[in-house]
Amino acid sequence: MLFFEDIEVGEVTRLGSHTFRAEAMIAFARAWDPQPFHLAAAAGARTHFGGLAASGWYTAAIAARLRAQAQAHLHETLRREGKRVPRIGPSPGFKDLKWLRPVIAGDTLSFQSEVIAKKPSANRPEWGLVFTRESARDMQGRPTFEVTNCVFVERMEA
Numbered sequence: 001m002l003f004f005e006d007i008e009v010g011e012v013t014r015l016g017s018h019t020f021r022a023e024a025m026i027a028f029a030r031a032w033d034p035q036p037f038h039l040a041a042a043a044g045a046r047t048h049f050g051g052l053a054a055s056g057w058y059t060a061a062i063a064a065r066l067r068a069q070a071q072a073h074l075h076e077t078l079r080r081e082g083k084r085v086p087r088i089g090p091s092p093g094f095k096d097l098k099w100l101r102p103v104i105a106g107d108t109l110s111f112q113s114e115v116i117a118k119k120p121s122a123n124r125p126e127w128g129l130v131f132t133r134e135s136a137r138d139m140q141g142r143p144t145f146e147v148t149n150c151v152f153v154e155r156m157e158a
Helices: 022-032 041-045 056-080
Strands: 012-019 093-099 108-120 127-137 143-154
Touching (some): 056 143
Antiparallel strands (some): 093 143
16 A cells, blocks of 8 residues: 555555465365365355355455555565555454355456545544455456455555
8 A cells, every 4th residue: 555645545456366276265164164065065066156165254365365465565666666665554344244156166256456435543643544345256257255444554744
């Protein structure tokens, strides 16, 4: 992210894509979401998913990883250009998490982040709050995942 003042509402950042591999999906499910349709293709085939389905939490984790990688890449570019890099604070939370369609082993999702709002922090003048809508689409362009996120971003003015 840039400094709070430089971030524009409506700005879209392409975060990249991820292909969901059965082995990684199962490993995540074993550790964090051990439901049968996340652990075995046969169990998933007996559900409305029709196959091994990724945990929604795995999809959310991939989105978080891609967002963090995009942010790190931007900050590295700013450093190379000799520019000051803003501090990014924690997220005070998210809302409207939606798993809109199942993610099946072999699916490739494309992720993006859109700035939907921003406001100065009421209690911390050195920070602003930036709200983004993180989303993913499958290979046919269908919406698959969505969440509204919020993060603290350093203000230049403070």
